Amino acid sequence: MAFLYEYGLFLAKTITFVVAIAVVIGLIAGAALSRSKPKKGQLQFTDLSADYQDQTAELQQQLLEKKPFKQWLKAQKTKPQADKTRLFVLDFHGSMDARETDSLREEISAILSIAKADDEVLLRLESGGGVVHGYGLAASQLDRLNKRQINLTVAVDKVAASGGYMMACIGNKIIAAPFAIVGSIGVIAQLPNFNRLLKKHNVDFEQFTAGEFKRTVTLFGENTDKGRDKFQQELEQTHQLFKRFVTEHRPQLDIQQVATGEHWFGYQALELQLVDAIQTSDDYIMAALTERQVYQVKYQLRKGMAEKVGMGSANIVSQWWQKLFQLNWQR
Incomplete structure (x- = not known):
């Protein structure tokens, strides 16, 4: 048993060393590839209306007997299918430098290529703000x-x-959840x-x-008045x-009342006319599903080689350390 333990420990060390070298090589290769080729992504369209219909049908199947369910399905199929306008749903979870703007640009370009009046x-x-030029471009x-x-x-x-x-x-139009944080029209440095x-x-x-x-001001020099x-x-x-x-x-x-750098919750923001209604995005989409065809649009950046190699290697190392821990525990 001691031999197996020593052998397992030696094997774990060897694999860890080999994986570490592979990670370094992968990072160098990935960095070289990322410099030679720009990152590309993929545009994804998800039919939320179809997802909603599938979910409704599944629930009806669970709740209804077999015959009433068939009647319900038949009624759905015989409903007149009128041409519906479309609602395109985008998500923006902003970071400090607003780097998500790259994906937003692609999503809006795609929508503008097919959107009707x-x-x-x-x-x-969802964002607490960040650099002026980054969010200026996003706007x-x-x-x-x-x-x-x-x-x-x-x-x-x-x-x-x-x-x-x-x-x-x-x-x-701006809608906000009751306790969403809104405002903070101010500048800080x-x-x-x-x-x-x-x-x-x-x-x-x-x-x-x-x-x-x-x-004007500096990190290391002597600042002046x-x-x-x-x-x-x-x-x-x-x-x-x-x-402005x-x-x-x-x-x-x-603007003089709300541009003090303060923030407000949704209810307060409605009173100040910072938003137009108290409503969550879920409620808004649910209401739209009855009248519109709803699609979610997302531009997904592909991960670079360095990121893929790094994540894969980390998973391998993690799995081997778990096995080693189990071996020690069993011993």
């Missing part, structure tokens, strides 16, 4: 729908704050400064710029642009 887009939005992608006069409804089930609300206000720490350890920091305000004032001025200018943008898309707002 009476079709509609529902965006299920511009949504504005492409407005320019083509395609109705856009934005649903906020959890949070649409700061840059998230910048995107939401593009919608012709913060950074540490290590200048005193560097001085304490006799470390010099040198920075060279051309232009008086090329760098003049630089801080200029940086604050830039924040105020960004805030003014943010307020929101006002252009939701003129009914009292």
